[in-house]
Amino acid sequence: MTIAAVMPTVPARGYAPIPPSLSNRSPFAQVDICEAAGLELVPTAHRPRFEEDLWILEGLAHAPASMRRVYKRWNFAPILNPAWRLAAKELVLALLVPNHESVAELPHAFRTPIKPNSVYGTLMALTHWLNHLTGQGIKTLEDVGQEHCDAYLEIRRRRKDGTGEIEPSSLSNIVKPILYLARYRELFTSDAYTAGFFPWDGRPAGQVAGWLQRNAGNTTPPVPDNVFQPMLDSALYLVDTIGPYAAAELRQFLDFAASARAMPQHRSLTGTDRSQILAAIEEYARDDLPFPRLEGNKISLRVNKGWRPDDPLLAVNTQRFAQTVIGVRNFNTRDLAMLRPAWEAAVAAVGVGGDCGLRAELIPRHDEPSVEVPWTLPLEGSELRALSQVMLSACLLVTAAISGMRASELEELDSSSCLPPTETIGGGVRYRLGSRLIKGRKFGGTPEEWVVIEEPYRAVQLAIRFSGPNSNSALFGSEALDVGKAYTGFREWVNGPAGQRLGLPLIPAGPVNARMLRRTLALALAHRPMGLLAAKIHLKHVSVATTEGYAHLPGGSQGVFLDEVREAEEEHHVELTREAFRDFQKGVMPAGPGASGLIAAFTHIDAELREHEAGEAKVLDSDRRLETLLQREAKNLHVGVANYCWNRDPDKMLCWKLAGTTPKADSKPMVGMCDSARCPQATHHPCHREVWQSSHDSQKVFLGTIGRNKVAKAALQTDVDRSRRVLDEIDAAAITASAKDEE
CATH class of the missing domain: 1.10.443 (hpI Integrase; Chain A)
Incomplete structure (x- = not known):
């Protein structure tokens, strides 16, 4: 028996069912959907056929994890007009089988198959469009005109909650099936748009939706640093410090729940059982551990069975306690009466709470590692x-x-x-x-x-x-x-x-x-x-x-991803070079051994710009020319912690000489080994001052703690003097710029 036989389609009022002869005229009559689309199914899976109104694709063998169950149930029954239901099936299958002989001959059909995930979305949008037309009293696609498309677009453009308009990318997906009905017009055997009618004159869905063109480059913003820093810091702490304990506790909880289902259902307590429970009650009170709390809905059930609302043991999960102590799922009420005096006294002392993580191990606090706290408080x-x-x-x-x-x-x-x-x-x-x-x-x-x-x-x-x-x-x-x-x-x-x-x-x-x-x-x-x-x-x-x-x-x-990193790195280097050049134009010169070379390069760029001095109408051309000139210099830039390295000549790389190796023509600087105070290609800029100042201050503090070790003191004094010299050079460049501004 087919799915269609189990779930018969009820025709919408005013419509007759599709005659079998019309359905049989479809080029896809009796087609096995997955076989035609080349979609592999697990051996026991149902194989949907074209005539069924519910195509179940839950047996897809290689569906990605993102394709949830709902995406694997393609239901055409909600389409009210039976003729349009047939057209929808033909369109959906055509998107999956572009090489089918009836599809390949269509002039506007797609030539590559659409993935099932996307086809499901198309079916949902198509169903909404067709039922909208039905709601407007339209019974044939031949009556659809541009005014209907425009009116529908305005309705779908607005968010349902009234907070504005949906994104153009989402609106584009709504427009696509409206256009597809025109693309595949010649395929449909039950109903179709009028010949020659293309909604929105055949413009792409993105243009219709206002998604005119993609912006150049990657426009996705990064996570703001004030959010990213504490987020990642906290996530790492949870993974490395809390995670192993929480995972072990969850496994113990699940294992115990599984074993509890196999425990004896109900029995009277023996003298040994009562002794064990009383000993456990005493232990909880002595160790200040709360007794397991009963879930809220079960508390109501107890009250309905006659428990007093003020009963001290009302919220105690006696069943869970018995499972833990003596391995019994539950025990008789009369046995509880014998345990009450000791149990009520203990509950009054320690209360009730979660029974997971009762004896949680101590871990260092994130903000004060010297202070240790339990990794969790008791949890239900x-x-x-x-x-x-x-x-x-x-x-x-x-x-x-x-x-x-x-x-x-x-x-x-x-x-x-x-x-x-x-x-x-x-x-x-x-x-x-x-x-x-x-x-x-x-x-x-x-x-x-x-x-x-x-x-x-x-x-x-x-x-x-x-x-x-x-x-x-x-x-x-x-x-x-x-x-x-x-x-x-x-x-x-x-x-x-x-x-x-x-x-x-x-x-x-x-x-x-x-x-x-x-x-x-x-x-x-x-x-x-x-x-x-x-x-x-x-x-x-x-x-x-x-x-x-x-x-x-x-x-x-x-x-x-690496290409994306390199593209972002190139953009960043151009921006840093532009900032250095703008400082140069303001009179803020670079410092460091490589300053003269960079100043010469910037002087040449400035001269070229002056030769092509742009009028007001040529500002954009001037900006583009500046970027082109700076790109040549930015290709040489390598960013260090406390300097820039402008690697124009590999033979001058001090880091390679310090490493005792010979660089090749395409070798890059080893920024981690950079001695920028001596390297002939290194420069220091105002943005590096804070790093050098911090280094200078920490070196001076350490210098005062060395004592009488003359060798170590002399070596560290050399580092202090070098840091001071770099700071003075950076400050001198800034002073020069300030003096120029005052003039």
Whole structure:
């Protein structure tokens, strides 16, 4: 029996069912949907056919984790007009099978298959459009005109909550099926637009929706630093410090719940049982441990069964206590009466509460590591499950923030994703995460590996402990992955009593999502070396891991991410060069051994600009010319912690000489070994003054603690003098500019 037979379609009022002869004329009559589309099913799965009104695709063998169950149930029955229901089936299948002979001959049909995920969205939007027409009294697509399309667009443009208009990208998806009905007009056997009618004159959906063109470059903003710093700091603390204890407690809780189901259901207590329970009651009172609390709905059930509302034991989960102490699921009421005196006295002393984490281990507070606190206060089972979700969110945020993985790739992580670490030349360790690359690949994606540093690897290992051993389940939940939603719950916990008890920093309000975290990491790598990633996550190691990932799979997603980093790095270097040039024009000269070379280069650029002095109408051309000139110089720029290195001549790189090696023509400076006070290509700018001042101050403090060690004191005095000299040079350049302004 087919699904259609089980769920018969009820024709809308005023419409007759599609005659079998008309349905049989469809080029897709009797077609096996998945066979035609080349979609593999598991052997036992139902195989939907074209005539059915409900196409069940739950047996897809290689569906990505992002394709939830709802996306695998394509229901055409809600389309009220039976003729349009048939047209909708033909359109949807045509999007899946562009090479079908009846589709390939259409002049405007797509030539590559649309992924099932996207086709489901098209069906939903198409259903809404067709039923809107039915609501307007239109019974044939031949009567549809541009005025109907415009009116519908204005309705769908507005948000349902009245807060404004939806995004053009979302509106574009609403427009697409309206246009598809024109693209595939010749295919439909039951009804179609009038020949020659193309809504909005055939303009692309993006233009119709107001999405005229994409902005040049990556416009995704990074996570604001005042949000990113405490977010990642707290997430790392939870993963490394709280996580192992919480995972062990959850496993113990789940194992006990499973064993409790196998305990004896009900029995009278023996003398030994009562002795054990009384001893346990005494122990709880002595150790000041609360008794397990009963869930709220069960308290009401007790009252309905005759318990007094003021009974001291009303809120005590006696069943849970008995399970823990003597391994019995429950015991008789008359036995409870014998235990009451001791139990009521103990409850009056210690009260009731959660029974998870009763004897929690001590851990260092985040803000004061010398102060130790229990990793948790006693938790109820529901509270422990909620904490597990917070821990999963912390794992997700750490992985997204440090690996650079897309949301679609994070969704594909499962309990087999932590691939065995491998040793590298020199004794290092390479950590890899196995996932699938979904974007830009065929349906189901392709296997992918990400080379990462240890922090995200540990986060995924911890997520596996919370998610369970099923390798076929997504680590971060069965619902669509929403990093923003996970962050919101995580932030509420950190800013709440539990997080503040551990000394975690408050996280201010601000947007966070997967794209923003990926962009933040890309910019951190490009703008090295400042920020939390540099200080706490070893930014250099992230860069090396990303590069290793690219070398491991050059065509993979990590290579795409590395390209994004390089693009951001080039943009950043141009911006830094522009700032240095603007300072030069104001009279703020660079300092350092390489200052003369940079001043000469900027003088040449300034001269070229003056030769092509732009009038008011040529300002844009002048700006473009300036950027072109600066790009040549920016290609030589390498950013250090306390200096810029303008590597015009590899033979002059002091860092290579100090390392005792000979550079090649394409060798880059070893910024970590830079002695910018002596390197002929290094310059110091006002933005570096704070670093040098901090170094100078700390060196002076340390100098006063050395005592009589003359050799160490002389060496450190040399460093102090060097820092002072660099500071004086930077200040002298600023004074020169100030004097020029006064003149």
